[in-house]
Amino acid sequence: MSTLVATRNLTKVYERGNERLEVLHHVDLDIAQGDFLALMGPSGSGKTTLLNLIGGLDAPTDGTITVAGKRIDTLAEGALAKWRASNVGFVFQFYNLLPMLSARKNVELPLLLTRLSASGRRRNAGVALELVGLGDRAAHKPGELSGGQQQRVAIARAIVSDPTLLVCDEPTGDLDRQSAAEILTLLQQLNRAHGKTIIIVTHDPKAAEYARHTLHLDKGTLVESGTAAAGAVRA
Helix, strand or coil: CCEEEEEEEEEEEEECCCCCEEEEEEEEEEEEECCEEECCCCCCCCCCHHHHHHCCCCCCCCEEEEECCEEEECCCCHHHHHHHHHHHHEEEEECCCCCCCCCCHHHHHHHHHHHCCCHHHHHHHHHHHHCCCCHHHHCCCCCHHHHHHHHHHHHHHHHHCCCEEEEEEEECCCCHHHHHHHHHHHHHHHHHHHHCCEEEECHHEEEHCCCCCEEEECEEEEEEEEEEEEHHCCC
16 A cells, blocks of 8 residues: 655644643654554543644644645645645544534535535535435434434535545544444444545544554654454454
8 A cells, every 4th residue: 555644753842931842752654545543642642733733733843744745744824724625534522513504514514615516515415424324314403413423424524525534533532332333333434445544543442443553652652553453343
């Protein structure tokens, strides 16, 4: 497989007054096209910071980030926002759905940045909702859906523009065990059946088992790597 994401000497420092906090220390990382990677580590280890850097939500203090052959660490803010909209789908612990909009309208939101017609947006949103098993809930508002269903809508929104990369920050952290398993199985299917490259940050070893590989961060440094247990492959 070709390399989709590559970081070299990646360092992130936050400064608060006279305090200098180095959250990531010279991280070198390669993620293959079509991989499903779990990032694990204790709170404060730098997992979310690394995810945000790869997704173009933050800029490094030092080092390089290359995604699909493009250096994103050198992009100006406007160009980075445009790249992010076209190449990255985001799934967060809290679903960030607009409560007054239907599931379909929530999924359509990223498409407002494209040149698609209203009918095209509606069609693509419908396809994405079908893919996550919620085609029959398109007209429902978030308050009429369970937590697991809301997260499925959030995943549909993340994939509706066919992004290069799907980044997920604790996507099951607010769900019960059964709903979490359903969401993780869905992500696994998106990876295995549809070839989506996925990075997931999680504290949960059971969640990490759904990924193809697991990397561990500790105090901003990659300390261990491995592969998912064979018994965890459910797709």
